[in-house]
Amino acid sequence: MSASNSLLLEIHELTAGYGSIEVLHGVSIQVHTGEIVSLIGGNGAGKSTSLSCISGIVPLRSGAVRFAGESLAGVAAHAIVKRGLVQVPEGRKIFPRMTVLENLRMGAYARTDRAAIESDLEEVYALFEILKGRSSQLGGTLSGGEQQMLAIGRALMSRPKLLMMDEPSMGIAPLLVAKIFEAVKSLRARGLTILLVEQNARAALKLADRGYVLETGRVVLSGTGAELLSDPRVQAAYLGE
Amino acid sequence: MFDWFDSDVLLQQLLLGLSNGMIIALIALGYTMVYGIIELINFAHGDLFMLGSFLALTLVGAAMNCGLVDPALMGESSHWWLLGTLVVVCGIFCGGLNLCIDHFAYKPLRRASKLSQLVAAIGVSFIIVNLGLFWGGLPMEVLGGGGAAAAPKDFPHLVSDVNLLGEESFVVMTWNDVVIFVVTIPLMIGLTLFVKFTKLGMAMRATAQHATAARLMGVDVNKVIAATFAIGGFLGGAASVLYANYNSTVSFQMGFRAGMDAFTAAVLGGIGSLPGAMLGGLLIGLVRAMSDQYVGSEWTNVVVFSLLVLILIFRPTGLLGLKQREKV
Ligand SMILES: Nc1ncnc2c1ncn2[C@@H]1O[C@H](COP(=O)(O)OP(=O)(O)OP(=O)(O)O)[C@@H](O)[C@H]1O
Numbered sequence: 001m002s003a004s005n006s007l008l009l010e011i012h013e014l015t016a017g018y019g020s021i022e023v024l025h026g027v028s029i030q031v032h033t034g035e036i037v038s039l040i041g042g043n044g045a046g047k048s049t050s051l052s053c054i055s056g057i058v059p060l061r062s063g064a065v066r067f068a069g070e071s072l073a074g075v076a077a078h079a080i081v082k083r084g085l086v087q088v089p090e091g092r093k094i095f096p097r098m099t100v101l102e103n104l105r106m107g108a109y110a111r112t113d114r115a116a117i118e119s120d121l122e123e124v125y126a127l128f129e130i131l132k133g134r135s136s137q138l139g140g141t142l143s144g145g146e147q148q149m150l151a152i153g154r155a156l157m158s159r160p161k162l163l164m165m166d167e168p169s170m171g172i173a174p175l176l177v178a179k180i181f182e183a184v185k186s187l188r189a190r191g192l193t194i195l196l197v198e199q200n201a202r203a204a205l206k207l208a209d210r211g212y213v214l215e216t217g218r219v220v221l222s223g224t225g226a227e228l229l230s231d232p233r234v235q236a237a238y239l240g241e
Numbered sequence: 242m243f244d245w246f247d248s249d250v251l252l253q254q255l256l257l258g259l260s261n262g263m264i265i266a267l268i269a270l271g272y273t274m275v276y277g278i279i280e281l282i283n284f285a286h287g288d289l290f291m292l293g294s295f296l297a298l299t300l301v302g303a304a305m306n307c308g309l310v311d312p313a314l315m316g317e318s319s320h321w322w323l324l325g326t327l328v329v330v331c332g333i334f335c336g337g338l339n340l341c342i343d344h345f346a347y348k349p350l351r352r353a354s355k356l357s358q359l360v361a362a363i364g365v366s367f368i369i370v371n372l373g374l375f376w377g378g379l380p381m382e383v384l385g386g387g388g389a390a391a392a393p394k395d396f397p398h399l400v401s402d403v404n405l406l407g408e409e410s411f412v413v414m415t416w417n418d419v420v421i422f423v424v425t426i427p428l429m430i431g432l433t434l435f436v437k438f439t440k441l442g443m444a445m446r447a448t449a450q451h452a453t454a455a456r457l458m459g460v461d462v463n464k465v466i467a468a469t470f471a472i473g474g475f476l477g478g479a480a481s482v483l484y485a486n487y488n489s490t491v492s493f494q495m496g497f498r499a500g501m502d503a504f505t506a507a508v509l510g511g512i513g514s515l516p517g518a519m520l521g522g523l524l525i526g527l528v529r530a531m532s533d534q535y536v537g538s539e540w541t542n543v544v545v546f547s548l549l550v551l552i553l554i555f556r557p558t559g560l561l562g563l564k565q566r567e568k569v
């Protein structure tokens with residue numbers, strides 16, 4: 001399944017939380033280069049917290065996060081982006097009073113290779129054609145689906161090695177969801193590695209090479225996408241069968 | 242007093258209002274930029290402005306003592322180089338000081354409650370006011386007057402007092418008016434372009450709009466906040482020189498009123514909005530000048546405070562502010 005077996009992201013026995021509450025109680029996840037890995041789980045399972053912790057927004061309390069062979073413990077969020085690990089956050093979080101173009105340029109904030117930034121901009125516009133016509137429109141005035149595309153495009157502008165997406169299908173019409181998942185596929189075809197958090201478990205597992213099921217801060221199941229899809233526990237809890 | 246119908250009086254007050262308004266606008270930018278980024282009302286900003294004017298006075302005194310300028314020529318001939326140097330030096334001084342204030346007083350409280358941060362700002366304000374009182378006790382008076390630490394000190398006109406509208410004109414406009422516009426307008430245009438087009442300016446806007454998203458895009462938010470304090474402080478320092486030169490007096494307490502005016506201006510324009518602070522500053526300057534003339538100067542502070550209360554009640558988003566704050 002995965003083109004290469006080299007380990008890109010390794011999360012080992014990660015614990016993290018907010019204040020006195022521990023939310024993640026030892027999460028271990030591995031992502032290999034070229035893979036799409038899905039992380040599924042119910043509300044409050046700790047999916048977003050896991051991504052925030054990997055991104056350096058939420059401090060890790062114990063365990064290890066290694067990216068491309070180097071530890072991310074104590075590395076500031078902005079420096080993690082520079083290393084090629086970027087997140088499309090839950091709820092999109094685009095900059096509402098910046099234009100589409102400015103939002104995309106913010107995605108390239110950590111970069112200095114000007115010429116390549118311009119060509120990547122064209123690639124993002126090619127991937128999401130709607131955005132091109134709206135490049136001077138304010139981000140906050142886009143529809144939810146367009147904002148999601150913008151958020152993905154913005155993250156791509158950092159030229160990541162690993163793209164983490166937190167519920168890209170949330171609150172978006174099915175037609176657009178299909179489009180976004182198409183885009184995810186084509187990104188993988190170009191060699192991008194993807195960690196996909198989804199509540200839409202069926203779509204995510206169909207797309208994924210491998211998946212993990214998170215429940216109350218612990219990984220309870222893992223396997224290939226197909227294995228998880230046919231697992232009775234997954235079917236009962238997440239596929240409504 | 243039926244000055245209402247005297248167009249000369251009105252014109253003079255308009256000019257006074259615009260000139261002071263531009264200065265207030267420059268100070269208001271410092272409030273609004275900091276608020277826009279960390280939602281802190283930096284109460285110490287007006288007092289920082291006061292300290293800038295004290296440095297300016299000290300430097301003018303030093304220049305006189307060194308024989309660089311002749312006290313007898315103050316107001317007669319123009320010392321452009323001195324004024325220009327003061328704007329830059331006091332700007333850098335206040336910018337640097339603001340940077341330190343952020344680093345030592347506010348940054349450790351970044352994750353604390355808004356109330357703790359506000360109390361810290363008020364504490365810094367007290368410290369600076371007392372520094373000003375101490376500084377005022379040093380032998381710094383230039384043209385006599387204000388020997389006591391707390392007394393207001395005279396500040397000389399660094400540029401010519403000759404009426405540019407002619408000797409006969411009732412309305413007086415001197416280079417002291419003109420210089421305000423010559424300094425503030427380019428600063429405001431520069432700031433606007435900076436925020437719109439430079440990478441750091443973009444990062445400031447992004448941080449103001451969504452700090453977490455900015456971090457996720459690779460922005461070092463602490464650096465951006467520091468830059469915001471430095472720029473806001475610089476503008477306040479530049480304003481302090483213009484203010485001292487225009488109003489001819491400085492005192493350790495002047496930061497309170499200037500700060501109140503500028504804060505009201507920022508709220509009036511819509512706190513967080515740069516054009517709002519500029520517009521609000523001009524309006525507050527005009528309101529003050531009109532109130533001084535037609536209501537009575539003893540009422541002017543009441544007028545400004547009432548205006549602040551009215552805005553907060555009826556239009557808390559100000560004139561150019563966002564209709565509703567996006568909250569995360
Ligand atoms: N900023 C925060 N402060 C305190 N508690 C938080 C914070 N963010 C999340 N939590 C708590 O951490 C737990 C896990 O939340 P998290 O957002 O990681 O879940 P999730 O799996 O992403 O859920 P969802 O599918 O609803 O997005 C929840 O109990 C939540 O209440």
Ligand SMILES: [Mg+2]
Pocket residue numbers: 047048049090166
């Ligand atoms: Mg979540």
